[in-house]
């Protein structure tokens with residue numbers, strides 16, 4: 001099948017976290033159209049077995065391909081960790097972009113030992129640690145399983161978020177200058193983490209991933225030519241809740257359609 005430039009780009013996450021990546025994509029690629037799926041019926045991914053999350057990733061990437069997407073962005077660290085990206089690319093015959101490689105690349109430009117926080121799935125798999133080690137750099141990591149639910153529960157600016165940050169990050173070594181937010185929900189906690197650790201450079205997946213997607217579109221000569229940029233939103237759970245949550249987090253969505261999944 002020949003990919004055509006004006007087909008949409010598909011983006012998915014377990015919930016609202018991937019909207020942080022979508023925003024960066026919309027900003028970087030204003031001519032593109034997007035389809036976003038928030039898998040809110042099955043959020044959180046980060047405390048589920050990797051094999052199960054990998055099945056979710058295959059299911060949603062296939063759904064996006066079937067909806068006509070020319071490229072799929074897995075805007076979720078846990079799903080990027082769990083999925084076999086090259087197998088997916090092969091079976092779907094379109095580029096499939098995860099968030100981990102590009103994020104590490106950005107982190108490596110900073111000095112010192114690199115810190116990584118993420119879901120249990122991402123941290124326990126050592127997906128970040130292995131790449132950082134392969135570049136002969138040291139890292140410190142910590143799973144923060146309460147952070148994504150805190151964001152989904154609209155508590156990112158609450159005292160509970162600050163106390164949770166303190167709980168997870170209190171013993172972080174002093175020689176860490178750059179901290180990877182290895183979960184796409186965590187950018188919503190940036191000012192809370194910053195309030196606790198103001199000296200740290202926080203690195204998220206959004207801009208690095210958008211840059212990576214832009215260069216793939218260019219190399220494959222599939223950049224959209226139209227200027228009719230638009231985004232279609234789907235949620236596998238309750239659509240009103242998704243829309244309200246996205247709005248509270250500063251993301252303007254138009255209509256959100258329910259995507260029924262066969263579990």
Ligand code: DGL
Pocket residue numbers: 013014015017018043044045046047075076077078079119122148182183184185
């Ligand atoms: N936003 C996701 C990630 O980047 C996962 C959050 C979750 O569902 O646990 O890992």
